[in-house]
Amino acid sequence: MSANPVKVNKDNATATKPLSKAALAMMQKSESNYHGTAEQREADLESTAVLDKERERAKGGKGAKLLPMELIDPSPFQPRQRGSAGFSDNEIASLAEAIAKQGFGLLNAIIVRPSTRAEGRFELIAGERRVRAFRLLNRAEIPAIVKEMDDQDAAAAALVDNEERVQLTQYEIAHSFKRYEECFPGTPAAEIARRFHQDIRLVYRCEYFWKLPSEVLDLLDKNPALLQASYAEKFSLLCDKHPQGETFVIEALKQVNDGLNDSDPEKEKFTLSHAKKQVERQIKGVERKPPAPKVSLFVDGVDKPVASMTRSKRNITLSLDRIVDPARFEKWLQENLKGALLELAYEKQGT
Known part of the structure; x- marks a missing residue:
């Protein structure tokens, strides 16, 4: 009489895996040759199956x-x-x-x-x-x-x-995209997104990591979680907005990185949002045109300027002191300025 296979738990839809050769040999023993009760035999068979699973797990x-x-x-x-x-x-x-x-x-x-x-x-x-x-x-x-x-x-x-x-991190994912593109040049972004199971928008945004200054990439190598691809895009665009943009971005992201490494819970963190606003303010500040230089005009016998003059690209502004009569000065300009302007115009035509 052959032994029954290992019992299947009816409460579980998954049956026990096939037994090893040793277990099958044991199953073929007749009751006369097996020294033990039916319960012991069944327990031995189950133990053999468990051992087989553990050996497989060890591999x-x-x-x-x-x-x-x-x-x-x-x-x-x-x-x-x-x-x-x-x-x-x-x-x-x-x-x-x-x-x-x-x-x-x-x-x-x-x-x-x-x-x-x-x-x-x-x-x-x-x-x-x-x-x-x-x-x-x-x-x-x-x-x-x-x-x-x-x-x-x-x-x-x-x-x-x-x-x-x-x-x-998205910086680490960006490295995978970059290495893939280096190995397989010309692969469309859609194909990279499909192969890596990623959103195509992330594929495009990760490109902005490589437009950041090398000093920022050094920070990211040490702390890949420093910024996500969306902020890589924002800071990259700020770098291109002004010649000093890169300098401002590097300084701001160093502040963010220092804040992340600071364990003081009481200290307010300098976030990426703060960094972006700071760089925008700095760029706006240097984009403002400096005021036109002012020239003071003196006359003999008077110890203070009688007028001041400022010049922009094509405009001259003259400010008179109170001791000068504006009406008389205007008349003088009309009488003397025409000849001077006419002479300058002829000189320009001659050149």
Whole structure:
């Protein structure tokens, strides 16, 4: 008499996975050869199934195999690799501790593809944090699933994997777009949006990051959350509005960054909105035309100016002191100014 398969929980729509060869062999034992009650036999079968699941889990899931760590190369499409803020030591240490406590290793295997640069090696697609944690634990092997994947799919998969596990900043997403465009020049924005599962408006706005001054990009490398793509657009336009725009933007964003690093809760934060308004005021201030210089006119025997004169591009303004009679001065101008103007006009025509 053959044993019944492992019992299926009727309250659960999902049946138990097929048993291992050892479990099936046990099922084929007759009752005369099995020394134990029916309940014990059923418990043994269930224990075998659990052990099989744990062994599969230790390998990182179905379809995974153990790969030597030394054969895995980093992904060129990793969104978080640029700048010191990509992966924090605390973040990796915490993950390593969690993996060590599990006893069986990873719950999810990393994903790699055969390297296009070196035979026998693999390029990481998804699982950068897990690889770093395994290296921290000095593990020689890591559970991995090997997939055939072209560069376009590999780039998109790296971004999707990061977004599922950590909240990427828009600056980090912009780096993924940029690397993709560098690898595949001429790719339309709509195609990039489709492959990366992003709004096409974000694709366009992320371009403004690369129009910001290099000093601002240095700040973003250290703190990718400093500003979003919408503010990258606003500050980029302010940089172009005036020759001193870049200087004002750099100063303002440094103030924002300093405020983010300041742990004093009582201190009012200098926000991006404050920075934008400050730059706008500064640009407006330098755009105002300086007042025309004033020239004071003196005459012999009088110790103070009898008139002052200012000149703009094509206008001359004359202001008289109270000691000068305006009517007599006007008459004098009419009598003497005509000849002088006529002479100047002839000189200009002659040149």
